[in-house]
Amino acid sequence: MSELTLTVMRLGFLAVLWLFVIVAVQVIRSDLFGTRVTQRGSRREAPRQQAAARQTPPPQQQQRQQGSGSRGRRGAPTKLVVSEGTLTGTTVALQGQTITLGRAHDSTIVLDDDYASSRHARIYPDRDGQWIVEDLGSTNGTYLDRTRLTTPTPVPLGAPIRIGKTVIELRK
């Protein structure tokens, strides 16, 4: 093989190797500059609401929960979603189990919130399948919408449960 070919291949290979690194760094760039703030629940979900024909939103809730609800009872929540706070985006599937909330590490949702107690609240289904939220004697209280809980209270679909800076909702 001629010397020239090998030299060209050698330099070409280094160029290709660096090109790959540069392309990879370009991909990362989107993490730094290519971000935008999306308002969840408004624009992005508009088309899907039309598709969800059988949707029956309970009164008082924002048009945030939809989903086709093709199976199961109407209006029965299927998951619990953390919508504000450090854990935003965390979901837990509701399968009839009690969900405990608090800073204790054996909680279903371990809250990393300065205003939460170690065993703060629990959410459980009653016999009719209605989900109930109960404050477990927390220091700073649990709020459903704007009212502080004093007794176990049924949770409507999509009503915000506030614990410190964390907001939790039940969704279909």
Added chain:
Amino acid sequence: MSSTTNTSTQHTSTIGAIGAPSRRNTELGLLLFAVAIPVFAYANVGLAINGEVPSGLLAYGLGLGLLAGVGHLVVRKFAAYADPLLLPLATLLNGLGLVVIWRLDQSERLQQLAERAYGTFSPSAPNQLMFSAAGLALFVAVLVFMKDHRILQRYTYISMAVALVLLLLPLVPGVGADVFGAKIWINVAGFSIQPGEFAKIIIAIFFAGYLMVKRDALALASRRFMGLYLPRGRDLGPIITIWAVSLLILIFENDLGSSLLFFGMFVIMLYVATERTSWIVIGLLMSAGGAVGVASFASHVQARVDAWLDPFGCYKTSGACEQIGQSIMSFGSGGVMGTGLGQGNSDLIGFAANSDFIFSTFGEELGLAGVMAVLLMYGLIIERGIRTALAARDPFGKLFAVGLSGAFALQIFVVAGGVMGLIPLTGMTMPFLAAGGSSVIANWALIAILIRISDTARRPAPTPASNPDAEMTQVVRP
């Protein structure tokens, strides 16, 4: 991508990526690139050594492409929002490693050396290809079966026990094998496995799970002592014990590289968990003390330190430590642009040229430019790991991702520093590049775990799923 801010009480705003959030097509493009580069390298080596394009070029390209394709499809299906860079970077490094191992298989010097030592010469590249396939199989298995990395949190103490057992296995008579003074291999069904590589990942689960629970106690319930914050014994005791036991096992097995790795990973995770700078200080002091202590007691470490301090001195006396000298010379003869693939003399290193010392071949044949590119690729993998940790929502995932990327970074530092003469050589393998089955397989598992965590972290905030019954975990499609 998943960090969130609260701008109003009515809506949650999410900071997301412009364009497709999943970035799977970006990954596919990069993967094509990452398969093409090793094929180019393979052709280059063949042309340089034999003057013709190697006959296995098509098969090699197809094989690597197949592995990458399977990996991509699995990520697309099971971790759609995962980081787009991890898989292509790992594929490229693995492919380059295969090419360079094949190139060293062609070396007549190494063939004669192997024939003198073992009577026969068997090429390493086919084995390495098989191990890469096995590694990818484990990658697929992790992504398919581990739907949520938080499951691992339940096995905090079990993983502690498993890690200790794995570390102890090489000492068990009948199972363990003593190879060149280091008792770090076990023989299972004709294969020699290095359990320490897997223990590295598994002990990270324990550290992450334990530190997550004890984080506040470690950070806050502490006494101030000589300007440093020391936590209470009952919080720190258990983890320090496990860590000391694993270090003692490794030192007893003469596996100093791994003990440095475990130590460093522990300090990094402790620092990240508690946010106390004193851990860095304590860690550096302890590692300095440990290094001096080990170097003055263990004789084979003493030899390594001597070779590090005076790499060319042993040529005058015995010639028994010529590896490190040859390695430094191969970096030197590579210069800035390298000699070109297949045209270097890094095979003079002899023993372990394609495993511990594979980086010297890169240094000679690709030069400083190539070595920097390879190190940057490793750096990018580590950066993506740390980015994943930043984006992860759960503290366990954060600590786990930091621990894994920290271990990966330390391993590269220890190996690259060792072969370049920056620190004493410790005998570890360069992840993905070096010949060695356990290393490749374990590192593919590591990448799979990082991809799983990054998928959870980057996944856009959930919208209701169409089928509630199918939703065991948070598999939610937008």
